[in-house]
Amino acid sequence: MTTVNYNKIWQGVLGEIEVQISRANFQTWFKNTQIITLTEETVTIGVPNVFSKEWLEKKYSDCIAKSLKHLGVNARRLNYEVISMRGQAPKAGPAAPTQVRPVANHAMPQQALTNRAEPGQGMLNARYQFETFVVGPFNELAHAAARAVAERPGQKYNPLFIYGGVGLGKTHLLQSIGNYVLKSRPTAKVSYCTSEQFTTQLVRAIKNQDVENFKQRFRAVDVLMIDDIQFIAGKEKTQEELFHTFNNLYEAGKQIVFSADKPPKSIPALEARLRSRFEGGMPVDISFPDFETRLAILQRKLEDRGAILPEPVINLIANRISYNIRELEGALNKVLSSCELSGPVTDLSKIENLIGDFSSPQEQTTTFKAVLEHVARHFDILPEDILKKTRKKEVVVPRQIIMYLLRTELNYSFPAIGRRLGGKDHTTVMYAVTKIENALEKNEQLRGELATIKERLYNY
Ligand code: ADP
Numbered sequence: 001m002t003t004v005n006y007n008k009i010w011q012g013v014l015g016e017i018e019v020q021i022s023r024a025n026f027q028t029w030f031k032n033t034q035i036i037t038l039t040e041e042t043v044t045i046g047v048p049n050v051f052s053k054e055w056l057e058k059k060y061s062d063c064i065a066k067s068l069k070h071l072g073v074n075a076r077r078l079n080y081e082v083i084s085m086r087g088q089a090p091k092a093g094p095a096a097p098t099q100v101r102p103v104a105n106h107a108m109p110q111q112a113l114t115n116r117a118e119p120g121q122g123m124l125n126a127r128y129q130f131e132t133f134v135v136g137p138f139n140e141l142a143h144a145a146a147r148a149v150a151e152r153p154g155q156k157y158n159p160l161f162i163y164g165g166v167g168l169g170k171t172h173l174l175q176s177i178g179n180y181v182l183k184s185r186p187t188a189k190v191s192y193c194t195s196e197q198f199t200t201q202l203v204r205a206i207k208n209q210d211v212e213n214f215k216q217r218f219r220a221v222d223v224l225m226i227d228d229i230q231f232i233a234g235k236e237k238t239q240e241e242l243f244h245t246f247n248n249l250y251e252a253g254k255q256i257v258f259s260a261d262k263p264p265k266s267i268p269a270l271e272a273r274l275r276s277r278f279e280g281g282m283p284v285d286i287s288f289p290d291f292e293t294r295l296a297i298l299q300r301k302l303e304d305r306g307a308i309l310p311e312p313v314i315n316l317i318a319n320r321i322s323y324n325i326r327e328l329e330g331a332l333n334k335v336l337s338s339c340e341l342s343g344p345v346t347d348l349s350k351i352e353n354l355i356g357d358f359s360s361p362q363e364q365t366t367t368f369k370a371v372l373e374h375v376a377r378h379f380d381i382l383p384e385d386i387l388k389k390t391r392k393k394e395v396v397v398p399r400q401i402i403m404y405l406l407r408t409e410l411n412y413s414f415p416a417i418g419r420r421l422g423g424k425d426h427t428t429v430m431y432a433v434t435k436i437e438n439a440l441e442k443n444e445q446l447r448g449e450l451a452t453i454k455e456r457l458y459n460y
């Protein structure tokens with residue numbers, strides 16, 4: 001039989017299968033397949049990589065055999081062989097997901113740059129580079145501003161203030177600025193720390209009567225980056241010291257970069273003069289990644305590891321985790337390690353189970369008090385006001401979120417929730433919980449807010 005005939009038969013088989021399975025599955029598993037040889041005993045099918053080979057063998061052999069039969073081919077055995085995309089020559093195919101190789105060099109330079117950051121400060125991690133940062137509509141402004149600052153520190157956008165929810169790339173951008181500056185200006189002094197580290201050092205300096213040294217150290221840098229600045233809320237001495245450090249550096253034309261989980265105007269208990277400094281430069285936000293960018297991020301991380309996963313698996317991960325890139329990475333790592341341990345995952349429901357953990361932390365516990373306080377703090381209102389009988393607009397939504405969290409995180413009954421929240425009727429509680437559930441489906445902003453609240457609930 002000639003190749004042309006093989007081709008005709010295979011097109012017939014594909015035609016039949018195409019109408020039986022989803023388009024995504026068809027594209028993923030049957031693209032670039034063909035019949036290589038056909039005898040009375042065996043049909044050998046060429047496939048583009050090891051992964052397709054295993055998947056087709058396990059999942060689609062029956063279906064293929066049936067279709068072949070309909071076309072008059074009664075082979076007893078189906079054989080799959082990896083072939084190159086362009087020609088017929090067999091080849092190993094791209095790495096299967098079981099073979100995870102080390103991150104490519106450009107993504108993780110061998111030598112960390114931490115040694116050239118200022119002593120006693122937070123660490124710069126060489127993993128965070130602009131090259132490894134995927135840009136999409138949700139973060140392009142923050143990325144562009146960070147790059148501009150890294151290329152010409154102190155000249156544009158000063159201070160740069162990057163804000164957005166947890167796990168969305170703020171630390172990655174700050175550290176990329178630091179790493180870039182250290183690379184391009186070997187003599188520059190770069191300082192990166194979290195606001196908690198800033199506070200801790202200040203407290204230690206006060207205790208050791210060494211505040212002068214603390215001041216000198218921070219005021220001698222060319223680029224000062226303070227991560228998660230929202231945690232200086234309510235810390236008066238830290239705010240005062242930061243204010244003076246800021247003015248000093250600013251006047252000397254040095255670059256200052258901050259990150260926070262919300263815009264300056266929404267950070268509670270922040271001195272007005274500091275708030276106006278934060279607002280005086282360039283505040284840019286990072287919102288939530290759209291589906292396409294989530295896919296691009298997953299693909300990029302796979303590429304860096306030299307691993308591949310079938311499209312439906314990548315789609316599933318991108319679909320399920322939409323508001324936190326750290327979790328997106330975590331889910332991907334989990335799937336990849338599972339592949340390393342027990343071979344390619346052929347069952348999408350198993351993947352669902354694996355990554356399900358990310359949306360519902362199981363072993364963590366919280367309390368009524370913690371839920372109340374964290375939600376109140378998030379919305380910058382007093383816990384007492386939530387418990388009061390009031391319909392004030394600013395407490396209605398936080399109260400509904402608390403009801404929702406008590407139900408989902410603590411398994412409270414509706415009447416119990418009503419009692420705890422100042423004697424509300426259980427139907428009011430049911431209404432509130434359903435309302436939040438529905439809103440969460442549509443409203444990405446709210447999903448992010450809840451993610452932030454939960455992260456704090458369990459991690460602080
Ligand atoms: P945040 O500081 O906003 O909480 P991080 O900067 O720590 O978030 O990011 C969380 C994780 O997600 C990090 O591992 C980071 O490298 C990764 N990440 C975030 N944004 C991106 C992006 N745009 N492209 C690639 N990786 C990203």
Ligand code: MG
Nearest residue numbers: 170171172227
């Ligand atoms: Mg961070």
